[in-house]
Amino acid sequence: MLDHMGAMLEVVNDYLLFSSSENSCDGPLVSNLPQSSFRSSSQLSNSHGPGFAKVNRRDGAGGWAPVESNKYQWLEVDLGERTEITAVATQGRYGSSDWVSSFLLMFSDTGCNWKQYRQEDNIRAFTGNSNADSVVQFKLQQPVFARFLRLLPLDWNPNGRIGLRLEAYGCPYKSDVARFDGSSCLLYRFSPNPTSSQTAKDTISLKFKTLQNSGTLIHTEGQDDHTITLELHKGKLLLHLRKGTVASSTIKSIYLSHMVVSLGSLLDDQHWHHVAIERFSGHLNFTVDKSSQQIQVPAELSPSEINKCHGSQRVMSRRNFHGCLENLLWNDVNVIDLAKQQQQVFITVHLQRGGNTSPPHHSPTKQRDGGGFRTWNRAGLLLTFDLQQQAGSLWLYLSEARVRLQIHKAGRYTILVDVTAGFGLNDGQWHSVDLTARRGHLTITVDKEEDSTAHASPSFPVVSGNNLFFGGCPDSENNQECRNPFNVFQGCMRHIHVDNNAVDLIKVQQMLIGNYSDLQIDMCGIIDRCSPSHCEHGGRCTQSWSTFHCNCSNTGYSGATCHSSVYEKSCEAYKHQGNTSGLYYIDVDGSGPIKSQLIYCNMTDKTWLVIQHNNTELTKLKASSGINQHLAYFNYSADAEQLWAIITQAEHCEQEVLYHCRKSLLLNTPDGSPFTWWVGRTDEPQTYWGGAVPGSQQCGCGLQGNCIDSDHYCNCDADRKEWATDSGLLTHKENLPVRWVVVGDLQRPGSEAAYKVGPLKCHGDKNFWNAAFFNKETSYLHFPTFHGELSADISFLFKTTAASGVFLENLGIKDFIRVELSSPTEVVFSFDVGNGPFEVRVETGDVALNDDRWHRVRAERNVKEASLRVDAFPNATQKAPADGHIHLQLNSQLFVGGTASRMKGFLGCIRSLQLNGRTLDLEERAKITPGVRPGCPGHCSSYGELCQNQGRCVEMYNGFSCDCGLSAYAGPFCQREVSADFKPGTSVQYTFKEPYELNRNISTQSSSIYSDLKLRGENVSFSFRSSQSPALLLYVSSYYREYLAVLLNRNGKSLHERVHSPSSESVNCLFLNPQFDLSTKCLQVLFCNLFQIDQHEREDFNLTSDAEFNAIKSVVLGKVHESGELDPEIARLNSQGFSGCLSVVQFNSVAPLKAALLYPNTSPVIVIGSLVESTCGSSSPANPYPAETIHSLSGKRGGVKFPMMGGICGNSVIAVVIFVILCALAIMARFLYRRKETFHTQEPQGIKPEADSPEYPFHSEPNSQNILSENQKEYFI
Incomplete structure (x- = not known):
């Protein structure tokens, strides 16, 4: 019968090892053992011996109790052979107030070299009893295969002592x-x-x-x-x-x-x-x-x-x-x-x-060769002792992962000996250290290697005193014999020899020799916290004895475990941070496994993501004997996984394909086999071309019905000797991108072809604007259970007017995770992974979060810490408890916008909700959920500030756009400067329609192209770059023969504004700035209320009410061709034209240069000469501050906010104020004087100074000495 049973065990041995049945492997293992199978550290009496420690037994004193209740006691059970242990149970001592409330569990095959059982590879302590009678059983997460069990009490009843009864459950194990x-x-x-x-x-x-x-x-x-x-x-x-x-x-x-x-x-x-x-x-x-x-x-x-x-x-x-x-x-x-x-x-x-399988026991001499210590720490005391005759103290310690020995003179800090040996000794491996002291010679050897040996020759004998201290010093305050100025040692030591005699650590444990504190003897509790590594995405793990650290440098991720991506998920996200076109790292799945990729984002009205490949140029092909097909592969700058994720996320993708042909068929006929095809994402041949639909075997002209041969569906299939072209866009995302192309009709004489496959372009982000609006407190959206056992990150945007509400919640049996708005100024991230509830809070102070603007929340929890961030407020973090539970175990549905109890629901909008990099489709779920609506309008309240330079924010269903109609700038955020190079003959004239008083036949509707009857102030701003002086920069005329001219004087160091009115003599405003010289890069002026040069101080100049314009006729940039009515001095200056660059020209609400360049067919603009848009007005590297338009409303200057551009010290401000006042008084005095003169003569008197007169600093000829050298200078007005 026994033999038969042995045979059965032999047959099902694999089953016992790998597939043990939980139902059959749960028998009691301790209750039938003899008393000789039990051992303990001590016993209070014979009736309190370890053999009485059996659950539900009342023998002896009702259980085991040691002499003293402290953390050095233990109870051990010998199961007789290696056994599979699946559970343990504890009970207090019968009829007493003695029980153990927490304990450690050890196991071993040999009765030595114990190993500690850890739950979740992290938790070392088990929760015990709270009374003496109840039995607490723990099912082990992983079974233990061992012969010996040892239980070490950690805590016990404070009103009693340690008392214990024990049981283990499992089954026999054969191997x-x-x-x-x-x-x-x-x-x-x-x-x-x-x-x-x-x-x-x-x-x-x-x-x-x-x-x-x-x-x-x-x-x-x-x-x-x-x-x-x-x-x-x-x-x-x-x-x-x-x-x-x-x-x-x-x-x-x-x-x-x-x-x-x-x-x-x-x-x-x-x-x-x-x-x-x-x-x-x-x-x-x-x-x-x-x-x-x-x-x-x-x-x-x-x-x-x-x-x-x-x-x-x-x-x-x-x-x-x-x-x-x-x-x-x-x-x-x-x-x-x-x-x-x-x-x-x-x-x-x-x-x-079976049985004991340990290698043969070595003699102490041979054991000494095995090693000495292992640790992860870079520093710690190994050994210290006082020398005899109070000669000094010796310290052997780790410093910077090297062994270092120092001997200090007694009573002083004088170092007598200082040597180091070894390196990299904090790698967790066993390392031996031999310290040998002979007369006049001291040697340290690490790992028996000559290269790791250090020598010293002290002039005194190195002989230890009475005691040697390993690892640290006792906690006793009166201890004067041991001093440790270094860190304590955290690690394992073995094979300790003193004078070639092995130290018996078991006797130390029994207090027979020496003493110890806070040690676990006969085991090494070192843990490799970097294997497996909790550092994600390539983060480099380093560790100490008690913790680990992740180095996230150059990974593109951040956080305690390198979990969260530092990059955005799309170009759309970068755009709405106010970024312009350029290369950006895109991480499509955030904290997911897909790596980030450097991709070009083209920020236009639509945000285009452009992915290049290795062959975007036109490739020419000719007929060649023996070659029937041409095969072209396309390698993209992103890998396949990244490409597919980008395409799936985008709202629209396209890729241009082009085929030039002469006697080279493309797709043949619908009934024949195609000569050319391409392969995309699905790895299937595609037999349609750009502009057609999948499976049609057509080109774009065939779908539109305009091919050159109506019998064919592609131009190239007409098979003509003349060159033809089939081109179009492939827009079906399921088939993109084009991975390779096969061109087939090349073998015939005279066949020629050329093909081109453009880059993959995508726009839109379905996830970025994916939103839901919750209008009932009891409503919510539910999704499958969130799985984030070790790492969980949650990010979303919200807007609300409510004071509180739960954003999301997911529950488990005991664990949970929740993010909520607890008050208008506080967001709380709370969770429980088995260590009790934890909360991370971010308070925003005086900033209310229920302001109906979008706010961003990022919450993350990992094995090291939990963090929460709201908008740009500082991160709030909470460290995870040491040796605690680390697995978040959830099983309910994920509730978004509410809770399972339908209480504390959120009222408002949640957008772009992402969990561990995966975006939840709120809109689709909201379509079928009462009390929740898909989408959420009202983005301008949050993103309207992105519209710059008088751009107007326009609401859209998914997002917003900037209307730049009233701005001199263009681009998605009205931030792109519109500039053009001017030649001497170039002229741009923007014409206003006659006012109602001059043309009674026009409609009474007002428009920006009609002239206002009277303007109390003119708002003019522009930027220029010129190598010419003097020069006429801008000329404004009216239907009443009034004009305004902006002039640059001949030395290029001052600007003049010349204003003329028939009812008064011309007013010549001279604007001087002591810092405006040839090195100036930019000039900015607002007529006639504000004047600014470059980034320097602004100056106010006010003209009298008589110097106002009536019925403006036109604004001219460059040369004025209708020069019959020009002032003679201006006419002489105008004859030279203007050479240079003008940019972002704004006159009141009109942008004449922008209208001429971007809307020439729909604007009242006349362009004479060469005018091409350029980037000449863009800020140069020498000017780190962007040019910025200043807006002013006449009569409402008190409400204008001027941006700070450059540093302005207090003295400069005072100087500017004084200068403005003096200049304004001078102008008013001069103007009043001329008004008085005009009153006497009743005739306008022209100003006719000499050409060289200092009162009129303009020549009709350019001043060659003042022409700027090679580098033109830029100014902003």
Whole structure:
């Protein structure tokens, strides 16, 4: 019967290991054990011994109780053999007030080298009892395979003491084990049966444990020189995939291709680790414990040989494996079991069946060679002691990941010895440190290497005093013998020798020798927090003993775990931050797996995203013998995954295709096979051309019915000797982009063709404006459960007038996540992952968030912290608790705009809601949900400020636009300067219609092209760049022979405004600025209320009411061709014309230059001479401040806000005020004087100064000495 049972276990061994039934593996393991199976740190009395610690038993004193209740007590159970443990239960001591409220759980195969059980790889403490009678049971998330269990109390009843009864649940565990001593091997060959030579899926699985950090576990050889090698290297498992070899004179072979994948860490801890390698469909799944990675490999890879013979020339490792393998399975074959039966296996290995599988115990002398410490910290005290005869103190410590030894003189900080050795010792590996002191000589050696040895020659003996302190100093305030000016050591130590004698740490634990505090003896609790790494998107993980850090530099992501993208998801998002055309990084899925890509965004009325490929030029083809087809591939600047995501997100995509032909057919006839086709996203041939619809086998002219031959549906299919063209746009997103094109009709004599495939262009972002309006507090949208177990980010925009409301909520059994507006000035992000509710709050102070404007919210939670950001307010963060739960487990639907209880619902709009980079389609769900409407108008209240330079914000269903009709600027935000180069003969004349008094036949409707009867003030602004002086810049005339002229004097250092009215003598306003010289880049002036030059101080000049314009006739830029009525001086100046650049010309509400360049056919503009739009008016690098138009309303100057342009110190402001007052008085005095003179003569008197007179600083001839050199200067008026 026993043999039969053994046979059954042998057959279902794979089942027991990998598919243990939870229903059958739950039997009690402790209740039937003898008392000899129990051990403890101490016992209060014989009746309180550990053998009485059985659940629901009242033997003895009703359970175990130690002598003292402190954190150094423990209870241990020997299960007799390795057992699968699935649950544990605890109970207090019967009839007492003694119980344990929290504890640690340890397990071991040997009764030493304990390993701590952690929930979620992070939580070390279990919650215990709250009374002495109830039983608290914990089902382990992952079963434990061990022989020994140890429980360490952490907390207990404060009004009692430690009291415990224990039970464990599970089932027997059987296994086949092979032990390797570093020189043994096991070789298994497949049967030559051809029917089983290759399977659709191959699996290798095993468990191993070792104390050595390097060695080869498995080497397989398959067909076509494919090999797989599983190697342990520095505590990590490396999976080598190789193909092909080249002979080499060295021991190692040279492989033609080689891929290495690393997984796991700290695997040299003498504990069992599970490994699985699965091959299927050209992939390898590589698993180590709980970490998995999928690898793409050649599909034909099929291992045909497993070779574990360490030291073979086929194996790359320099060391053979020293340790144990358990349950080595190749598919369904138990290799170790075959080795026992000596079938198809060559054996030089020790085989065991269950039981203790530890390597032989080494003598203390040999153990000393194993190592000394391992840590992740860069600093920490290793050893300190006082020298004899109070000669000083010695410190051996880690500093900058190097071992450093210092000896200080007693009572002083004088350093007598200071040496360092080793480097990079915070890598988590075991490192040995040997400190040898002989008379007159001191040596430190790290890892037995000569290169890591340091020497010193002290002039005094280095002999320790009574006590040696390892790792730190006692907490006693009266302790004068141990001083630690450095960090305490956090890590593991082993094989401690003093005077060549091994220190027995078990006796230290028992307080028989020495003393200790805050230590866990007979175990190493080091954790590799970077394996697997919680750093996402390529972030580099570094760690210390208690935490880890992610370096997100150059990744494009930010946050504690590099989770959130720093880039926007579309060009549309960049545009609505006020950005102009240029190259931008686009991250289509935000925090998702798709990488960001540098893409050109063309910010026009529609925001176009342009993706180039490697062949956008016209490619010419000619007939060639032997060549029937031409194949062209197109490689885009974005990869396939990025392209498809961009196309899916866009509202519209297009790609231009063009085909020039002469006797080269394109698509033939609808009944024939196409000569040319293209392949797009679906990898299927497409037989239609630009402008047609999929599957039509037509070109655009065929769809429109205007091909040159009505019998064909493409111009090129007419097969004529003359050149013809078929071109158009491909707009069906499902087929874009064009990946390759095949041109077929090239073999005939005389055939010629040329093709061109343009870049992929897309506009719109379906996600950016996706919104829903919630008009009932009880309404909400529901979506599938949000999965963000380890990392969760939520971002959205909202606008509301309500004081509070829940934006979204998702619940679990205990866990939850919620974002809400708790008050008009506060947003709260709250969640619970099992550690209790956490809240992160952002308060906006005096800024109300219920102002019916869009506000952006970003919330993120990861294993390190939670953060919340609202608009541009500072981030609020909350650190995650150490050793706490890290998995967010939700199971309800996601509620948006409300809660499951239908209380505290949100009233307002939510837009662009994204969870972990995925946008939820609020509009589609809102269409079928009562109380919720799709879309949300009213964007100008938030984005209207983007419309610059008198641009007007216009509401749209999905977004807004800027109307630049009243602005001299163009572009999507009215920010692009409209400029043109002027030649001496160039003239731009904008003509106003006659006023009603002069033309009674016109309509009484007013328009911008009709002249106002009277204007109390003229608003003029423009920018210019000129190498000419003097020059006439602008001329305004009226129907009453009034005019206004803006002149640049001959030295280029001052501007004049000349105003003439028949009822008064001409007024000549001279504007001087001490800082306006030849180095000035920009000039800005507003007539006649405000005057500004460049970025300098502004000056006010007011003309009297008589100097007003009546019935303006025209505004002229450049040369005035109707010069019969010009003032003689102006006429002489006008004869030279204007050479230079004019930009953003604005006269009141009219932009004459913009009208002439952009709307010449619909504007009352006359252009004479050459006029071409250019960028001559754009700001140069020398001027870092953009030119900015200043708006002024006559009589309402008090409400005008002038932008600060450049720094203006207080003294300059005072000087400007004084200068303005003096200038205004001078002008008024001069004007009144001339008014008085006019009153006497009743005749207008012209001003006729000499040409060289200083009172009139203009020549009719340009001043060659004042012409600017090569670099023209730019001014803004």
